[in-house]
Amino acid sequence: MRSLLLLIALLLFSSCEDTVVVKPSAALRLEYPAPNYKDAGVPCPYTFDMNKQASLVLKNNCWLNLEYPGMHATIYLSYREVKNNNLDSLLYDAQKLTYDHTIKAVDIPEKLFVNPDNKVYGMLYTINGNAATQAQFYATDSVNHFVTGSLYFKSKPNFDSIYPAAVYLRNDIRHLMETLTWKE
Template sequence: MKKYAAYISLVLALLSCISCGQDYSPKPRGYFRISFPTKSYQTYNQSCPFSFDYPTYAQIEPDSSRDAKPCWMNVYFPQFKGRIHISYQAVTSNKVFDELIEDARKLAFKHTVKATGINEGRIYYPDRKVYGIYYTIEGNTASSAQFFLTDSTKNYVRGALYFNEAPKLDSIQPVLDFVKKDLDVFIKSFHWKG
């Protein structure tokens, strides 16, 4: 009798689970829906020896690090927790110029440990005397894009794109693609003053 009672209880328990009609399998991990703002730009034209266009949904913040110099700043994207760090350096000699170019290369290739590839693109706007190299860094790295701009005689600007998130390319890729278009506008609109 106890066997039949146990058997009937087991059958009833199974039937009650089936009759609920709910699937209790675990759901796959998902990501938040990202709403992108409409692209529009404004011009940065302060006391630094350069100007550029940046998005209206971004903010210019002075660099607050201890070793920051004048005209070091961040183009901050609060909605995406990202920033383009900009640093300016006056070029005083050919030796300083060569050191700055080499530093930019070293800082970009520092990511080779995690990068799946690093591509270099030439920036060349002779009508505005804006020259440089754009580094596209692929993979789960801290910075996905870095560049430097120079007039090849007196001025040098270096930039790097960072997000305040763990570097998981599959989760930040849509935001990265969106912000890289803003970075392209930054570079294409860049002018030296004077």
């Protein structure tokens, strides 16, 4: 009986031959079309180039939404006039709005933006982590105009999942800032 059990066990173990297949580590690869820009042509005191993938929605007081339906994302732009020495409070509000996300953010690198030819000065904040927004910025001429912008996705923040789209849209924001001009 003992030899029969030994023979059955030997047959079972020798007949099971699992081939080990090593799988390479992989991640979801999302590719987006190369950006193609056009003049936004907005009836506001400012203009900029926008990605043709976005649709522009004009709100009250030259507040705009750049909607990216394929990515379920929106860049919200708000315009304020600089008057009565309110530049300090506008800057404070823009920076406070950004740093309110430090609870969920892992890192908030700042990139200073200076374009003296177009009189555009500002800051771009890239917000890394599971924060509600992935980028914030402001731009001003320090005398008359002040624009702020925020990037939001229409989904629960999961930085790993939205990272490729966030990088793509951060580049669009950078291009928007580079092409921003004031109308007189």
